[in-house]
Amino acid sequence: MQFARQAVFLICMRFSIIFAVTISMFGVWVAPASAQDPAVVNSKTIRVRFENDRVRVLEATLPPGVKEQVHSHPAYVIYVLAGGRYRNYASDGKITEGTLQTGDVLYRDPLTHAAENIGDQPLHMILVELKGAPGGGASPHP
Numbered sequence: 018m019q020f021a022r023q024a025v026f027l028i029c030m031r032f033s034i035i036f037a038v039t040i041s042m043f044g045v046w047v048a049p050a051s052a053q054d055p056a057v058v059n060s061k062t063i064r065v066r067f068e069n070d071r072v073r074v075l076e077a078t079l080p081p082g083v084k085e086q087v088h089s090h091p092a093y094v095i096y097v098l099a100g101g102r103y104r105n106y107a108s109d110g111k112i113t114e115g116t117l118q119t120g121d122v123l124y125r126d127p128l129t130h131a132a133e134n135i136g137d138q139p140l141h142m143i144l145v146e147l148k149g150a151p152g153g154g155a156s157p158h159p
Contacts, residue, residue: 053129055088055144066143075144079103084133090125096143097121101136117142 056065056075062085067074079085081101087108100117107113108129117123117140134140 053086053088055085055090058086058088071148073146073148075146077140077142077144079132079134079140081134081137081139085131087129087131089127089129090144091127091146091148093125093144093146095121095123095125096145097123097141098143099139099141101134101138101140103140104133104135106131106133 055063055077059077062079062083063075063077065073066076084104084106087106095117097117097119100119100121102114102116105113105115114135
């Protein structure tokens with residue numbers, strides 16, 4: 018069973034990296050995140066799995082009832098390994114709730130927020146943060 022979980026995780030990581038590299042080849046870029054690094058302020062729930070000059074891949078596991086510290090992301094893609102219910106606290110004070118389904122792939126514009134797992138199972142996700150294009154400057158979405 019453990020071998021199967023590791024195999025699924027490796028497949029998901031490969032998918033995330035291939036997706037991020039594909040995006041980088043097409044020049045889809047935005048400005049980097051501001052100072053609240055999620056891997057620093059939420060070090061118990063978020064780990065950096067891979068990083069280079071174009072992307073940073075994070076693995077996030079948020080247990081039931083846990084609320085993250087406020088942090089920022091540049092534009093990023095989420096791949097949901099294990100879904101569930103969440104509550105999002107945006108930097109503008111807006112609070113929203115929703116459900117992430119296992120297997121969902123979502124794109125998010127840059128944001129500062131905190132998330133809370135309001136379900137009864139851990140949320141487990143891979144986040145691929147997009148960094149600025151080589152040579153400087155950001156290019157808009159197609």
